[in-house]
Amino acid sequence: MSGDSLNGFRQDALLKTGGSVLEIGFGTGLNLPHYPDKVQQIDAVDVNPGMSHLARKRIEKSEISVTNYILSGENLPMEDSSYDCVACTFTLCSIADVTKALFEINRVLKPGGIFVFLEHGLSDAPKIQVWQHRLNPLQNIIGDGCHLNRDMDQLVRGAAFEMKSLKRFQLPLLPRFIGHCYQGIAAKV
Numbered sequence: 379m380s381g382d383s384l385n386g387f388r389q390d391a392l393l394k395t396g397g398s399v400l401e402i403g404f405g406t407g408l409n410l411p412h413y414p415d416k417v418q419q420i421d422a423v424d425v426n427p428g429m430s431h432l433a434r435k436r437i438e439k440s441e442i443s444v445t446n447y448i449l450s451g452e453n454l455p456m457e458d459s460s461y462d463c464v465a466c467t468f469t470l471c472s473i474a475d476v477t478k479a480l481f482e483i484n485r486v487l488k489p490g491g492i493f494v495f496l497e498h499g500l501s502d503a504p505k506i507q508v509w510q511h512r513l514n515p516l517q518n519i520i521g522d523g524c525h526l527n528r529d530m531d532q533l534v535r536g537a538a539f540e541m542k543s544l545k546r547f548q549l550p551l552l553p554r555f556i557g558h559c560y561q562g563i564a565a566k567v
């Protein structure tokens with residue numbers, strides 16, 4: 379999920395971010411160049427300790443100031459109602475207790491705050507779903523806990539969000555069992 383072919387999708391997904399922003403699953407900071415100009419500071423959470431060389435370079439190059447937290451998305455220490463916006467890309471697939479993390483995201487959002495996401499997950503084509511369920515255990519091992527078959531729509535709605543917009547599409551250059559994407563904006567209710 380690191381190729382340049384995803385840049386446009388990242389930019390589109392992050393278009394509505396603004397105010398105080400928290401990113402969950404910051405990784406190597408691939409989203410940084412794609413935030414709109416109005417975003418000047420973000421808090422970033424990732425469970426993996428130690429910021430990679432790539433992330434450091436991206437932060438140095440960026441106009442956005444980044445405060446990093448090595449934390450699990452399932453247990454955020456932030457106060458209730460702290461952020462206007464939480465962003466997450468290609469991460470909900472990997473979080474072990476994704477429902478817990480989504481309720482945490484909801485908790486730290488201000489009332490009316492938005493959760494902006496771009497994630498791969500369960501296809502809407504039954505034949506592809508069969509392969510996603512079949513290959514999921516293997517993907518868990520080779521993809522460091524990544525799941526192929528999470529229904530991001532149901533998961534987000536199930537964590538007390540109201541879905542404001544949702545697009546589902548196939549990413550180019552990827553097999554259908556891994557490239558089915560959900561891009562959405564959900565509001566805390």
Ligand SMILES: C[S@@+](CC[C@H](N)C(=O)[O-])C[C@H]1O[C@@H](n2cnc3c(N)ncnc32)[C@H](O)[C@@H]1O
Nearest residue numbers: 403405408424425426450451467468469472473
């Ligand atoms: C596939 S990478 C995506 C990185 C980045 N968001 C992107 O779009 O390129 C998934 C990221 O989620 C992080 N992650 C996995 N489980 C997590 C958790 N429980 N809490 C926070 N971050 C987590 C991983 O360390 C990794 O950086």
